[in-house]
Amino acid sequence: MVNNRFILSTIAAITVASAASAAEKPKPAPAPAPAPAPALASGKASPSAEKVDPELVRRGAYLVATGGCNDCHTPMKFDEKLGMPVPDMSRALSGHPSGAPEATGTVGERDMALIGPTFTSFKLPFGTVYSANITSDPKTGIGGWSEQMFISAMRTGRSLGAAGNRPILPPMPWTTVAQFTDEDLKAIFAFLKSTKPIVNAIPAPKVPDPVVKQLAKANDEIAKSFSKPKVTPAAAQGR
Template sequence: MLTMTCLTLAQYGCNQPTQEKTPDDPAPKKMSHAELIDKGKYLVSAFCHDCHSPKKFTPAGPVLDSSKLLSGHPSGGPLPPIDKKTLQPGNWMLIGPDLTSFAGPWGISYTANITSDSATGIGAWSVAEFIAAMRTGKHLGQAGGRPILPPMPWQGIGQYTDDDLRAIYTYLQSTLPVSNKVQAPTTPDEVAKMP
């Protein structure tokens, strides 16, 4: 299992400054569905594949598994042994070999299936649920929902404009559905009981 400090994850804490609008700014042009998909694909390609797309290992290193793009941690995918001392606050976090599972003081998180599959991905989500999830860090954007766990950089993504988030959502809804039920996060107490 690879180790890395949280601080070295480039996207984790990055926030883009927002520009303030002035009264003289023209109203933004309403994008067509195709333009939303193109913009969303552009935004997703910047970082979502890093964690949400399983990898294949090659002599040149890990490459995206094109048959599983954005499908999250492979269902039933094995985890290497975990050194529980590493999971104490202030220490390192561990990253699974295909870069879709992460262990730290929060337990173990598994990247979600964000394809258009309506049973195991986000195909049944509304745009409002998607935007709320990115703004609140709660699954489905529900106040009582489970937290979206590290290293998902929802704090930075939540700073995107509604139009940007709508574009990401529109693109994700246009992806090929991949049936892959990602397991629920493993709590710190459950990790402590692991052999």
Template sequence: MNSLRNFALALSLFSIVMVVSCTQSTDHTQDTAATAPLSDSAIIKRGEYLVGILGCQDCHSPKKMGPQGPEVIAELHLSGYPADRPIGKNVPDALKNGWMLFGGDGTSSIGPWGMSFAANLTSDPTGIGTWSYEQFKIALTQGKSKGIATARPLLPPMPWPNYINMADEDMKAVFAYLKSTKPVSNVVPAPIAPDKLQ
């Protein structure tokens, strides 16, 4: 009877050791996979995903009307307010009554700050093609135009305060994706001060 009990106890202990051993081995494999560095293409893919869910194209991509409403013009994706587009007229009464106004495709807006235009985020030199990562980080975390610490503040509706605590690897992925985009030459107009609005 004792030998049967000892055998059962030994079998139970062996089973526990095996389960713990297998679990630790699996966890170790998962930890290694989780910490393995991503390839450049995987980083760019991650950046594309983040740009999509952050809604960057909502303001930074020109659009045309389609069957479901405004649709991004594929060849102008992330190129900002089109330089060749006439600037829309202000509606002073709307502003006096507390409204902010958006252009028809969201690439321009008017508010108490004046009129602002969505920047070109493509890899072209007229976009962020010549920017360093440090400039990009300054723009997104300090709200500075062109990513220059002494430049004017980024104007609404750019939600740069939302990005202050963005994980560095996510910000780097977004930057890598934007630097990989098709370059679109487009010099976005300078903002218009409130007293200069027509």
């Protein structure tokens, strides 16, 4: 799911930084160290996993499906019979496949991005970014994240939800996801934690450091402008 208005606003916010770094060779932004996976006792599920409400997982599955998460986080493959790309559900939500080809060519003056053949790599005017692995794999996905980390990341636009971490980069529409209620974000996280863990290390984004810093400032300013969504009694009854 690509939020065009968000892409335009962030591109505008980094225009100065992009111009200043045009002569520099883009360097990959440092990838944050993965959070440690929760310890499991004797191969048993963690206490938190045992307490997950199946209804919460079902609602999360609904929100992920209707929210367009698969559009970017599930790789596409070409279907010879249909003659068109289709989602590769054997790698659902695992992000940009390791070693997959990237978008090639030059981003035009009026273009927002060039998209790679798996629809998981995006060559933007200021660099190339890749869709994240959001399966339950503890090392290359979000299996090591806590619920609070996930909610904070979606509210602040920062990786792992921690101040000082790399900003979440376009085209991820975190500004839209930030409008979800805590209940919805908890449901989404519960579903993602229930998915099949797929080992797939995502490459670091190829975005110049000055642009990353400018985007971080932009994300921080956007996050400050948000008010925490609340569930009204009427909305709660309608679920």
